[in-house]
Amino acid sequence: MKHEYVASYKSQLFDNNNVISLLSMDQPAVKVFHYKDKEQSSNLLLQLNRLRQDGILTDVSLCSDNTEIACHRNVLVSSSPYFRAMFCNNFLERQQTKINLKGITSAILSSIIDYVYTELISISMESVLSLMQAASMLQYGRLFEACSSFLQEQLSPDNCLSMIRLSEIMNCNSLRDKAKEMAMKSFSDVSASEDLCELSLPELMGYLEDDSLCAEEEQVFETLVAWIHHDPLSRRGAISDLFKKVRLRHIHPTYLFQFIANDPLIQSSTLCTELIESVRRLMFSVSSKCIGDTAVDFKPLWVAPRRYSCHDMLVVIGGRKNNEQTSREALVFDEESEKWQWLAKLPIRLYKASHVALHSVLYVLGGLTTNTKHSQVSTTVYTLSLKTNQWWTAEPMLEPRFAHQSVSYLHFIFVLGGLGADRRLTGSVERYNSMFNQWESMAPMPEAVLHPAVAAANQRIYVFGGEDAMQNPVRLIQVYHIARNMWSKMENRTVKNVSAPAAIMDDKIFIIGGYTRRMIAYDTKANRFIKCANLKERRMHHSATVLNGKLFVTGGRYINGHDVIHDSDNFECYDPKTDTWTSKGTLPYKLFDHGSLTLTHVSQTWAKS
Structure with missing residues (x-):
């Protein structure tokens, strides 16, 4: 039986070999098949x-x-x-x-x-x-x-600080990082929790000195005060160290001098009162020289940058929309999505109002009312912040005016020229002091001009060109010395702009177009003009602002090759490093005589409508 079994096996093996030989005859070589059983x-x-x-x-x-x-x-x-x-x-x-x-x-x-x-x-x-x-x-x-x-x-703002404690006990880095991220982003809610008052001094200091903290500086101050009041006997001594973490330059002066300066905790600290007094002298003197005139090392605190959670956003407001009527629209540009979003509408239509940003607040000043039976020149001042997305009225101007210019410097807003209640050109100047919510008359311009390019730098306001009452271009630079309340002027053949905006980057004032394709930059330190890349068309009645180191130009009117004037919805960007223009798409509609400016907002806080 054994021999029969072996013979049978050999016969079967021979047959199998024959089959393999037959399969391989005249066939190309086959790669080895690697089988993986996924269920194994x-x-x-x-x-x-x-x-x-x-x-x-x-x-x-x-x-x-x-x-x-x-x-x-x-x-x-x-x-x-x-x-x-x-x-x-x-x-x-x-x-x-x-x-x-x-x-x-x-x-x-x-x-x-x-x-x-x-x-x-x-x-x-x-x-x-x-x-x-x-x-x-x-x-x-x-x-x-x-x-x-x-x-x-x-995770939630209510428990993220507790989660951080837990992550430290468990030595869990992933949980700690995520909880810390939420605490930083939702600091407005976290600062109101009981858990925050239980933080140690080094832990609280770590939050307040972090550049990525999502909080306005006013809230940073209120948080440290609440922390001290939770255990005043043992914590009062930390006030000066904590107060140094508040970035005073980015606090509204009214809040700083009327609220913070009068806080009993601040008044109990010599260092804190010296810091506030240094800010007060700096603002009142309208000069940077007094930064060193203090016993404390004030300069590093004054030049501390905005936190990374503060983002600049481009806002477009008012103007003539599609050449039909004065617009009440306010738009904000979202750089991430590269889309425009609508803010709350202006309460009324204002023709040729002026627009300026100060302390992260948008101001719309004066203008000609167009939604009443009889148009009136206005003194009204409207304000808007991205935090609330609501319009409020501020202290009105001393004189009604429209087609005027406005510029901010430190805690001031300066309003220059324009057309008054009698529709005549005026050279009057007034100044708004945001610390005291007051307007005051200043020295008038040497020559009243309409539609000049205006910018403020180095304790001076520069007024370039414009046109006179007879609509003749004025080749003139007028300079206002803020600290001395005095004007000087000089003729300059390079200046020939009308209805052109001005914007400042790196100590240079850029004058963009103005019935011309030309853009020039005035170097305030070297007192000379520099030629820049031309615009694509002859532009006027447009607006410009600086955002993240680049110049953004919106709307306006342009003159084509056949000398025909068209309204524009162009949205362009100029990079001073490469001296080049790039299209950023278009506005939602054609627009001119509008405002274009940069507002700062804190992440997680701006209210979308």
Whole structure:
């Protein structure tokens, strides 16, 4: 029988070889096929779990709370460095068949063993902390991070500070980073929580000095005051160190001098009062020379930049829309999406009002009312902040005017010229002091001009060109010395702009177009003009502002090659580093005689309508 079996096997093998030989005849060489069974590992784990449940081949029991869970050593060793060290080294447990695990409840241990054999586990608020502790102890890293991910999903401004504490106890970096990020982004809500008052001084200092903190400086001050009042006896001494973290340059002067300066905590600190007095002298003198005239090292505090969470946004307001009527629209440009969004509408239509930004607030000053039966020249001042997206009225101007110019410097707004109530050209100048909410008359311009380019730099206001009452271009630069309240003027043949905006970048005043394609930059330090790349068309009645180191020009009117005037919806950008123009798309509609300016807002705070 044995010989017959062998003969049969050889015959079958011969036949198989013949088949292989036949398949390979006259056929090209075939690559080796690498087969991977995707279900093998899951099936293997499933079979191992069934063996465990049936008690087959188990060789160790994990014990907790008088409960024994039978397992396979090789599975435990393969799943965790903790068990690999326990069973593969010369520890006592290597010889034991029962291992008592202290500090882990039987329910948690059972869940983890099920996870090892099935890859599945349920995490809830009731079990997550115990699971996290056990996963850390037993060195199940992915389970530990799964618990962290679960806690991250539960994060809110109310509990993020507590989560940071927990992450430090658990030594969980991923949870700590996520909770810290929420605390920074939602500081407005976090600062009102009881948990913030429980922070230590170094922890609070860490938040307040962080550039990425999403908070206005007024709120930074209110937070440190609330923290001190929580335990005044032990914390009052920290006021000066904390107050240095407040970036005074970016606080509204009214709030600084009427509220902060009169706070009892601030008044109790010599250093704090010296800092405020330094700011007061700086603003009143309209000069930067007094920065060093103080006992404290004030300069680093004064030049501290805005926090990274403060973003500049381009806002377009008013103007003639589609050459039909004066617009009440206000638009803001979202750089991330490169789309325009609508803000709250102006309360009334104002023809040729002026527009300026001061302390992250948009001011619309004067103008000719066009939505009444008889148009009137206005003294009204409207204000808007991105935080509230609501219009308010401020202290009105001393004189009604429209087609005038406005410019801000430090805590002042200067309003120059325009057409008065009698529709005649005026050279009068008035100044708004935001610290005292007051207007006052200043020295008038030497020559009244309409539609000049105006900019403020180095304690001076520069007025370039424009036209006189007979609509003749004026080739003149008029300079107002802010501290001395005096004007000077000089003729300059380079100046020939009318209805052109001006903008400042790097100590240079850029004058963009004005019935011409030309753009020139006036170097205020060298007292000379520099020629820049030309515009594509002859532009006028447009507007310009600086955003993130580039010059943005919006709308206006242009003259084509056939000397025909067209309204424009152009949105262009000039890069001074490359001296080039780039199209940024278009405005939502054609627009001219409008305002274009830059407003600062804090992340998470600006109200979209």
